Amino acid sequence: xxxxxxxxxxxxxxxxxxxxxxxxxxxxxxxxxxxxxxxxxxxxxxxxxxxxxxxxxxxxxxxxxxxxxxxxxxxxxxxxxxxxxxxxxxxxxxxxxxxxxxxxxxxxxxxxxxxxxxxxxxxxxxxxxxxxxxxxxxxxxxxxxxxxxxxxxxxxxxxxxxxxxxxxxxxxxxxxxx
Amino acid sequence: xxxxxxxxxxxxxxxxxxxxxxxxxxxxxxxxxxxxxxxxxxxxxxxxxxxxxxxxxxxxxxxxxxxxxxxxxxxxxxxxxxxxxxxxxxxxxxxxxxxxxxxxxxxxxxxxxxxxxxxxxxxxxxxxxxxxxxxxxxxxxxxxxxxxxxxxxxxxxxxxxxxxxxxxxxxxxxxxxxxxxxxxxxxxxxxxxxxxxxxxxxxxxxxxxxxxxxxxxxxxxxxxxxxxxxxxxxxxxxxxxxxxxxxxxxxxxxxxxxxxxxxxxxxxxxxxxxxxxxxxxxxxxxxxxxxxxxxxxxxxxxxxxxxxxxxxxxxxxxxxxxxxxxxxxxxxxxxxxxxxxxxxxxxxxxxxxxxxxxxxxxxxxxxxxxxxxxxxxxxxxxxxxxxxxxxxxxxxxxxxxxxxxxxxxxxxxxxxxxxxxxxxxxxxxxxxxx
Numbered sequence: 074x075x076x077x078x079x080x081x082x083x084x085x086x087x088x089x090x091x092x093x094x095x096x097x098x099x100x101x102x103x104x105x106x107x108x109x110x111x112x113x114x115x116x117x118x119x120x121x122x123x124x125x126x127x128x129x130x131x132x133x134x135x136x137x138x139x140x141x142x143x144x145x146x147x148x149x150x151x152x153x154x155x156x157x158x159x160x161x162x163x164x165x166x167x168x169x170x171x172x173x174x175x176x177x178x179x180x181x182x183x184x185x186x187x188x189x190x191x192x193x194x195x196x197x198x199x200x201x202x203x204x205x206x207x208x209x210x211x212x213x214x215x216x217x218x219x220x221x222x223x224x225x226x227x228x229x230x231x232x233x234x235x236x237x238x239x240x241x242x243x244x245x246x247x248x249x250x251x
Numbered sequence: 252x253x254x255x256x257x258x259x260x261x262x263x264x265x266x267x268x269x270x271x272x273x274x275x276x277x278x279x280x281x282x283x284x285x286x287x288x289x290x291x292x293x294x295x296x297x298x299x300x301x302x303x304x305x306x307x308x309x310x311x312x313x314x315x316x317x318x319x320x321x322x323x324x325x326x327x328x329x330x331x332x333x334x335x336x337x338x339x340x341x342x343x344x345x346x347x348x349x350x351x352x353x354x355x356x357x358x359x360x361x362x363x364x365x366x367x368x369x370x371x372x373x374x375x376x377x378x379x380x381x382x383x384x385x386x387x388x389x390x391x392x393x394x395x396x397x398x399x400x401x402x403x404x405x406x407x408x409x410x411x412x413x414x415x416x417x418x419x420x421x422x423x424x425x426x427x428x429x430x431x432x433x434x435x436x437x438x439x440x441x442x443x444x445x446x447x448x449x450x451x452x453x454x455x456x457x458x459x460x461x462x463x464x465x466x467x468x469x470x471x472x473x474x475x476x477x478x479x480x481x482x483x484x485x486x487x488x489x490x491x492x493x494x495x496x497x498x499x500x501x502x503x504x505x506x507x508x509x510x511x512x513x514x515x516x517x518x519x520x521x522x523x524x525x526x527x528x529x530x531x532x533x534x535x536x537x538x539x540x541x542x543x544x545x546x547x548x549x550x551x552x553x554x555x556x557x558x559x560x561x562x563x564x565x566x567x568x569x570x571x572x573x574x575x576x577x578x579x580x581x582x583x584x585x586x587x588x589x590x591x592x593x594x595x596x597x598x599x600x601x602x603x604x605x606x607x608x609x610x611x612x613x614x615x616x617x618x619x620x621x622x623x624x625x626x627x628x629x630x631x632x633x634x635x636x637x638x639x640x641x642x643x644x645x646x647x648x649x650x651x652x653x654x655x656x657x658x659x660x661x662x663x664x665x666x667x668x669x670x671x672x673x674x675x676x677x678x679x680x681x682x683x684x685x
Contacts, residue, residue, distance in 0.1 A: 180478040190605050190612060190635050191679065192460075192504060193561065193568055193591040196517065196524045196547035199501040203519065221500045221519065222478045227436070227457050234654070248478055 144170075146230075146244040147205060152189060154200040156208050164205065167247060168212035180220040181205050182246040186239035187226045198223030205245040220250065291327040292415060294320060295358035297339040299375070305368025307400040312366060312375065315401055318444055319408030319422040322669060324644055324662045325415070329356050350385040358382055360415065364407075373397045377407045379414065389414050401446060421640045425684045426647055427451070427461040427470050428658060432676030438472050440487060443640070443647075443660070443683070445671035451487055460504055460680055464531070465511035467684035471495060473503045482516065482533070495533040504548050507531065508575075509555045515539075515575075517547040526560055528575065539577035551575065552595050559583065559593040559602050570604050570617065583617050586624050590615075592636050597685075598643035603627075605635050605648075614648050616663065627663055634659075638683045647671070647681040 144167050147160035156164070171177060183202030185194040202221035210216050231238035296316055299309045320326045329335055338352050353361050364377040378390035391410060393403035402423070409420030424443045429436050433450070438461045441448040452458045456476035463470055464484075471484050480502035482495040496502050500519035507514050511531060518527045518536065526539045526549045540546040542564050549560040552572075559572045562580075567588040573580040584590045589607035596602065601616045608626065612633040617624045628634050632652035639646055646661050650668075656677035659668040672678040 182478060189589075190591045192548045192636065193589075195503050196501070196545045196561075199519050199524050200545055203500070203522065220478070222475070222480060223501055223503075224457075224475060227459070227475065250478065 142246060142248050144247040146246050148240060149201055149243040149245075151186070151239070151243065152197070154183075154197065154204045156204055164208050165212065168209055168214055171209070171214050171218065178218045178220065178250045180222055180248045180250040182228075182248060183221065183223045184228060184230070184242055184244050184246060185226045186242040187229065187234070188239065189226070191226060195223050195225035198225045201243075201245050205247075292325060292360055293329065293358050294326045294360040294362065295329040295335055295338075295353055295356060296320070296362045297335060297342075297364075299364035299366050299377075300343075301366045301368075303368045304370075305366055305373045306397050307366050307368065307373055307375070309366055312364075312400065312404055315404040315444070316362065316408055319405060319420070320411065322444075322645075322660070322662065323408070323412055323420055323422070324664060325412055325418070326360075329358050331356075348380065350380070350382050353380075354382040360388075362411065368397065371396070373400060373403075375400065375403045375407065377411075379411055401442070405442070419642060421642050421645060421683075424640060425467060426638075426658065426671070426681050427463060427684070428649075428672075428681040429459050429461065429679045430676050432674075438470060438485065440470075441671070443671075445658075448672075451485055451490060452492070453490070462506050462682045463684045464507045465509065465685065470682075471505045471507060471514060473505065482514075484531075495531075496529065496536075498536075506550045508551055509553055515549040515551060515558055517549065526558065526573075528577075537577075539573065539575075540580075548592055550593055550595050553597050553599045557595075559595050561591050561593065570602060572602075572619070583619070583622060584624065585622065594638050596639050596643045597641050600643075603637040603639060603646055605637065614646065614661070627661060627666060628668070636680050638681050640683045641685045645683075647683050649679045649681060651677075 145163045147163050148157065150157065171179065181202040183198035183200065185198050189197060199221060202223060206219045206221055209219055229242040230244065231241045296313055299312055301309055317328060321328050334356050338349065338356065341352065342348050359382055361380040361382055362377060363380070364375060367374045372394055374392050374394040376390065376392040379388045380386065381388050391407070393406055395403055405422035408422040412418055412420035421443055425440050426443055427438060427440050430439050435455055436457045436459055437450055437454060438452040438458050439448060439450050451470065452472070454474045454476065456474050458472055458474045461470045461472040468488065469484055469486050471482055474481050474483055479497065480500070481497040482502050482505045483492045484495050485492045495505065498518050498520040501517055501524050503517050505514045505516040513528060514531055515526060515528050517524050521538065523543065524545050524547050525541070526546050527536045528539055529536045539558070542562060544562055544564040546560060546562050549558050551558060556575055557572050558575050559570060561568050562571050568591050569582060570584040570590050570593045571580050571582050583602060584604070587606045587608065590604050592605040593602045601618055603614060603616045605612050606615045611631060612635055613626055614628045614634045614637045615624050615626050627646070632650045635649050635651070637646045637648040644663060646663060647658055649656050650659055656679050657673065658671045658678045658681050660671055661668050
């Protein structure tokens with residue numbers, strides 16, 4: 074049931090994102106039929122009414138990534154909030170899109186890998202979000218349209234303890250808030 | 252001589268003891284043997300008698316009392332419990348206390364007691380004897396509901412420590428912390444020995460960084476929900492919460508002032524993580540730091556005049572102090588390249604913090620005057636977020652090993668960690684109550 078709800082949410086958000094993209098007219102008009110795994114559906118149908126966690130699902134789903142963003146994440150070096158040259162293209166793309174959609178606000182989430190202390194990572198995550206924000210402001214986006222929030226090490230994209238996972242987790246994530 | 256105890260206990264000086272020993276009339280009598288620093292009083296705790304019906308087992312009462320006394324740092328226990336039990340049986344048969352026999356076990360102090368129960372209430376009576384003099388030092392009776400027996404025993408322990416050493420015990424303190432056992436991070440509180448664990452918040456989001464207001468009735472914490480930070484205050488007894496701050500960006504590490512009227516915390520509302528001082532309701536934010544680096548994790552000195560915090564102005568995170576009104580920053584740590592999470596000792600002389608040593612986070616203290624650093628922990632497992640008990644002697648911190656986090660208590664003069672939590676879920680960010 075949990076998997077189904079998450080998947081459904083992802084599908085809804087995906088469709089929403091596609092709708093936004095197709096609205097701007099710059100992308101191919103391809104919206105594939107979302108295919109829901111029939112085995113998952115059957116499993117859901119087979120469940121009886123005593124499945125209590127259903128009530129809490131909407132709040133849990135809020136933190137499921139990706140899906141609520143149409144932009145790529147940008148990555149950071151360990152214990153650093155410097156914007157890397159490999160991410161300049163992504164930031165320019167976000168800036169262009171925001172210029173075309175001047176009624177949209179974006180919340181920039183700053184994230185860390187698990188290796189620093191929990192407390193210091195919360196400050197570091199905020200610095201990563203602020204660094205991305207400064208960069209976008211430098212490209213002409215109004216500061217009032219760009220919020221920041223740090224998740225520190227609280228919301229890893231990949232929970233494994235490998236270099237690959239850590240690299241994915243050190244990121245700024247861009248969420249459309251309005 | 253009855254006064255109300257905060258959990259509804261009544262405490263009365265035990266009259267029989269008051270009458271039988273002249274020395275007991277003076278309630279401030281201390282133990283007759285004076286001890287040098289670090290030297291311990293040797294104490295024997297006999298199994299308490301049971302009178303009437305009660306669910307309270309004398310073995311459990313003794314276990315809690317032994318835990319409290321042995322972890323206080325002031326006592327060493329008679330190692331051989333068989334001899335203790337035999338001597339207790341001899342006393343019971345003869346109907347008198349054989350002080351010489353107890354002293355022969357090596358004990359200097361003897362604790363005896365009685366557990367009584369009725370349908371609705373229980374009481375625990377404890378009497379403490381000076382074996383060299385063969386006289387009682389003090390006796391007290393603690394009454395309450397059956398389910399409150401642990402609190403009564405903790406109270407007995409703190410009273411014994413106070414009477415014999417003049418120091419405040421920590422057996423009645425509590426520890427707030429974060430756990431994800433429900434699937435999301437929430438704030439919990441437990442007794443200092445890991446018992447009576449209960450959930451305080453129901454945010455269904457990410458609730459972190461709890462800290463106590465003076466009086467140990469309210470906590471402040473950060474919650475992250477819907478891509479926003481907010482600090483909230485919760486009244487533990489009722490679970491009632493109220494918002495404190497929700498500025499744009501970072502709202503974290505809120506620490507109530509010693510008097511409880513203000514908080515100090517990190518905000519990024521002006522574009523950079525900086526330290527701010529606010530009224531306890533979140534109003535009148537006053538910025539204290541003006542660097543271009545990361546300033547975070549503030550805490551108060553016990554007199555409320557200084558603030559310790561983390562700054563990476565040197566290029567890496569280090570511990571600094573400044574005036575509580577801002578200004579006069581001083582760097583405290585010059586060893587290591589990753590020092591965070593400071594907490595100022597209630598005695599004022601030391602700050603404890605987390606330091607990365609050989610790739611592992613360990614707990615250290617730094618002397619505020621001499622800046623001498625002492626390392627307290629070793630071995631694998633990242634130790635984080637140390638918090639002082641009010642005795643300035645014990646520290647609680649988290650240990651993360653193989654992906655699991657638990658809380659440990661440490662006596663900084665003994666350095667033998669005591670594990671406080673176990674089981675499913677992580678236990679993090681502890682804060683010790685006063």
